[in-house]
Amino acid sequence: MLAKPKILLSWLVLLLSSVNLFLSSWIILPAPNMFLLTLAVGAPEVSPWLLLLNLLFLLLSFFYIRRRKIQRLVCIFSLIGLLICGWMLVNIPSTQMQMAKAMKQGLGANYLEQIPIQVSAKMQTDPFNLVNFFWGIPLGKIRHQKDILFASPAGFPLKMEVYQPPEVGKYPAVVVIYGGSWQYGNPHANSEFNQYIANHGYTVFAIDYRHAPKYQFPSQLDDVRVALNFIRKNAAAYEADPERMVLLGRSAGAHLAMLAAYQTDAPPIRAVVNYYGPVDLTEGYKTPPIPDPIHSRAVLKAFLGGSLKELPNQYQIASPINYITHPLPPTLLIYGSRDNLVEARFGRQMYERLHDSGNTAVFLEIPWAEHAFDAVFNGVSNQLALYYTERFLAWALFKQ
Known part of the structure; x- marks a missing residue:
């Protein structure tokens, strides 16, 4: 009975980690239009929050998600996000x-x-x-x-x-x-x-x-x-x-x-x-x-x-x-x-x-x-x- 909720939550974590990586990526990507410019302006400024979220999703991938493919993707997304945010913060x-x-x-x-x-x-x-x-x-x-x-x-x-x-x-x-x-x-x-x-x-x-x-x-x-x-x-x-x-x-x-x-x-x-x-x-x-x-x-x-x-x-x-x-x-x-x-x-x-x-x-x-x-x-x-x-x-x- 618990398997289905866990699977759904695993997919949710994957979705959220991919969104967080998308947001984190605008710390380094140039914005081609006004909509994405808003993200490119804001992402570096809230990078400590993005770093914490990337870390949270990484921990969830190790301690909660059991499906290997989902776990691997969440881990990859979170690590990339951590590297981007970490690069910025260590340069302060x-x-x-x-x-x-x-x-x-x-x-x-x-x-x-x-x-x-x-x-x-x-x-x-x-x-x-x-x-x-x-x-x-x-x-x-x-x-x-x-x-x-x-x-x-x-x-x-x-x-x-x-x-x-x-x-x-x-x-x-x-x-x-x-x-x-x-x-x-x-x-x-x-x-x-x-x-x-x-x-x-x-x-x-x-x-x-x-x-x-x-x-x-x-x-x-x-x-x-x-x-x-x-x-x-x-x-x-x-x-x-x-x-x-x-x-x-x-x-x-x-x-x-x-x-x-x-x-x-x-x-x-x-x-x-x-x-x-x-x-x-x-x-x-x-x-x-x-x-x-x-x-x-x-x-x-x-x-x-x-x-x-x-x-x-x-x-x-x-x-x-x-x-x-x-x-x-x-x-x-x-x-x-x-x-x-x-x-x-x-x-x-x-x-x-x-x-x-x-x-x-x-x-x-x-x-x-x-x-x-x-x-x-x-x-x-x-x-x-x-x-x-x-x-x-x-x-x-x-x-x-």
Whole structure:
């Protein structure tokens, strides 16, 4: 009587182990389309869970499954999954060491000593913490305001969200610009990050901008510049210090952050943080990634209004890499080696240009990370990125 349930359970274990292997495989496989891109983004970030599941199925294959063929398959699937997840996890310490070295090379060996003790005491103590991975990174209390209208270009309402520390005071400003191929998104994106940063002593302004293809470049840049002027004008109302401001963006938002900060008439900006942002739109059009899940050339056409052949000057003007002609704010660049939307080579080129021109820059590369890796806030890659981002912010805004 018990044979049939055991057989059914054995088949179920085989099915689940194959699904888990499928998910684990996206830690190393490039995604050919948007659906699979979601898996490729998420799989590395939840790899400890995938590793535990692979281990569970392996143990079940030894101690529970009696059918040799099923046992062998479950064992093979689980071992392959374990190897994939294990490869990634064992590389965390070496990646952390490389990132620590890059920070010291870019900011100086003693950059941490320039951060006040009361600021550094609030920061994450470890680049990666398993407790935070399983239970979540504590966000803390904040004050939060939504739907703050800052401009209405051509009647289009642009709003921002403001995240403030729990106590009344005067704090450095972090202006956050969301990504989304310049075509979608809203200021509420990555709200966990904004809450975390605000709780650690910053006023965070998450701003909006008009979207392509209805509104094409430079509309988005104009909106960011208007937002910066609004923030500076109204800084006191939001307990922000307009002379201590950092721009932080993700993907398309990082592109806009760099462009806004690198203009010769930009307001005083202490630093820029670029999470996997496009920096050279001309070269990005010429050599799109393979595979290309978002159809990069179509995205660029929608943003700029035409192809590279039709609008070569627009591609030049819209590329931050072409603005390294004068002293620029310190720049932190964070990219994933497996990014198939904005390849890490562009971030590396940007870093080299900044460094060679005498500007302060740091380039951090996460070997297993895909585009938008920080969508999983407590994930492996975001913990590493957050650890060094908050140190960079503290160095730029609090250094003595």
